[in-house]
Amino acid sequence: MKITRLGAAVALAAGIAAPAFAQTEIQDPECVAPAQPGGGFDLTCRVAQAGLESVLGEPMQVTFMPGGIGAVAFNMFNTTRDDDASAIVAFSTGSLLNIITGKYGDYSPEDVRWVATAGADFGAIIVRADSEYETLSQLMDDFAADPSSVVVGAGGSVGSQDWMKGALLLREAGASPMEMRYVAFDGGGDAIASLLGGAIQVYTGDIGEMVPHLESGQMRILGVMAPERLDAPFDEIPTVMEQGYDVEWTILRGFYVGGGVSDAEYQAWVDAFDAAYQTEEWSQIQHERGLLPLDLSGEELEQSIEERVQVLREVATEAGLIQ
Incomplete structure (x- = not known):
């Protein structure tokens, strides 16, 4: 996949004030919502579609891949599309729970690369x-x-x-x-x-x-x-x-790519989200979609995923979902 970056130095050379971020162009960008239209994965992809508009070189396409509440997509991006750098896949805290309880097969959270968040739900x-x-x-x-x-x-x-x-x-x-x-x-x-x-x-x-x-x-x-x-x-x-009821459930919404995506290709997506996070448009889109700000990307998100998976394993074990 061809990925190029337009540096802020171009603007400086032209005598124009550089933007606060470097614009990133990713060829044929796609967000895969692993369910039917209308649910939380659709919402997550729409946030990316609108929120990345100012930093991507072309419009992002949203496609739907229903099956197993994300299992079909997770398996595909661990096999035939594991090195597809043009596509990100929506996930939630529920996806992490499904992975650790075996609903996505034998794959683990370490088999994909966690890119960025859309916010908290x-x-x-x-x-x-x-x-x-x-x-x-x-x-x-x-x-x-x-x-x-x-x-x-x-x-x-x-x-x-x-x-x-x-x-x-x-x-x-x-x-x-x-x-x-x-x-x-x-x-x-x-x-x-x-x-x-x-x-x-x-x-x-x-x-x-x-x-x-x-x-x-x-x-x-x-x-x-x-x-x-x-x-x-x-x-x-x-x-x-x-x-009066002591029940709370916070949902992390975000995106991953296949484990075969190269470091440079992965970083291009991270850079795009980091750039979008700095814009007023991103905050407005989060607000309109009912999400609270939670802007994590790259290594910071990877660390957060690791911590969340540990907690979810403990909860799932207590509920008898895993042995």
Whole structure:
């Protein structure tokens, strides 16, 4: 893959003030969202598509590769596309959980190269606008009385991060997570469609993916799983914790490339994100998409991933997901 960099020295030689970053051109840039359109991976790629526009030499294409909540893409970028430097793949904390619990096969977090983050997202408890559940406490009461009476659904199988959100709620209600009546979908978009269609009662999704749906009035957010209230447009939504339930779920959103991508090609992507992080446009896009600033790239992100994986292994072991 051909990758070139346009240095700030060009601008200086022309007598023009150099920008605060060096512009990077990556040939045929692509962001792979490993699910159907409409969910969190789609959101993550849209952040990159819009946020990197000012630093990439050409528009970024977003493509969808559903299958196994990211497993198909992870396997492809460890085999036939492991050295494809033109593409980044969206991931989340849930992806890390799936890797360490074996849902992505025998590959490990060390088999790919972690490039950069799009920001932080948080879990959310979502129902239809006409749901019988007007408050989180009403839902928690039913979880405590009869967990199987509530149909919960999300984009991920048992043991996924969306399942973990529901499991933590049931545990807080005094019930066993294994009693949860859970329906797995291949992505957030499918789960939202099923919620609106009445196939499930509760969607344990992410707050960021709710941005396009807030004005429609079709759904109600019972609580956000953040440490404290978020800024507008979510400032009127109470946290789960302030409603008396000790449950929090922070989601890291970001991108990786295949393990066969060279150091120079990998660094080109890191440079592009570092440049974008310095722009007002990036902050605005994060805000509009419901993400909180969390700008990590390169070695700093690699270190963060290593630490997060260690914590997730401990949680997954406690939940009986891994031995």
